[in-house]
Amino acid sequence: DQQVKQNSPSLSVQEGRISILNCDYTNSMFDYFLWYKKYPAEGPTFLISISSIKDKNEDGRFTVFLNKSAKHLSLHIVPSQPGDSAVYFCAASALGNEKLTFGTGTRLTIIP
Amino acid sequence: KAGVTQTPRYLIKTRGQQVTLSCSPISGHRSVSWYQQTPGQGLQFLFEYFSETQRNKGNFPGRFSGRQFSNSRSEMNVSTLELGDSALYLCASSLNSGITDTQYFGPGTRLTVL
Numbered sequence: 001d002q003q004v005k006q007n008s009p010s011l012s013v014q015e016g017r018i019s020i021l022n023c024d025y026t027n028s029m030f031d032y033f034l035w036y037k038k039y040p041a042e043g044p045t046f047l048i049s050i051s052s053i054k055d056k057n058e059d060g061r062f063t064v065f066l067n068k069s070a071k072h073l074s075l076h077i078v079p080s081q082p083g084d085s086a087v088y089f090c091a092a093s094a095l096g097n098e099k100l101t102f103g104t105g106t107r108l109t110i111i112p
Numbered sequence: 113k114a115g116v117t118q119t120p121r122y123l124i125k126t127r128g129q130q131v132t133l134s135c136s137p138i139s140g141h142r143s144v145s146w147y148q149q150t151p152g153q154g155l156q157f158l159f160e161y162f163s164e165t166q167r168n169k170g171n172f173p174g175r176f177s178g179r180q181f182s183n184s185r186s187e188m189n190v191s192t193l194e195l196g197d198s199a200l201y202l203c204a205s206s207l208n209s210g211i212t213d214t215q216y217f218g219p220g221t222r223l224t225v226l
Contacts, residue, residue, distance in 0.1 A: 043217030043219050044202070049212070098160070098167075098209055098210065098213075099157045099160060100157060103154055104154035
């Protein structure tokens with residue numbers, strides 16, 4: 001039972017344009033959401049997070065949007081840069097059960 | 113500060129053997145979590161240790177076990193290895209065990225079971 005889903009295994013975006021990565025979840029108990037980025041041969045690196053009391057969180061070029069009614073979150077990267085090419089994982093956790101539940105990842109390729 | 117370190121980085125074992133993986137968290141971090149990453153499955157939570165106690169456990173068989181020492185270092189053991197155990201095993205540490213405590217990942221141990 002995949003509680004966190006990333007339905008796009010891969011995405012290619014032109015350098016300088018906006019990259020939008022999507023994530024859906026089914027567990028209504030989730031109240032904290034994160035995005036991690038992973039380069040080959042390295043562990044995932046924390047990127048940005050959002051609490052369920054917010055609908056948007058911004059950090060430089062990265063913005064995460066949360067739509068609780070649709071159980072959907074998205075990560076926007078503007079402008080996209082070649083160094084953003086990586087696998088992006090969304091993850092969720094619930095208060096009282098702090099383990100992270102990850103999606104299967106989306107491979108983002110930025111085309112120069 | 114040094115990051116999370118995992119040893120060994122690569123391991124090849126045969127079916128039926130057992131294996132122990134080691135994780136050293138960031139200095140001062142008290143929580144260590146373990147994940148299994150396989151193609152198509154993403155990262156799946158194995159267990160979390162905080163102050164030498166297992167706090168959370170994922171849906172893995174009892175062949176997967178772990179422990180944490182008083183210096184917060186953690187080990188994960190897999191007994192009676194199966195082909196399906198071939199995966200990247202990632203360890204992550206965080207300062208505490210709260211929902212907003214950022215988890216910092218190590219580079220992983222790549223286990224191949226033949």
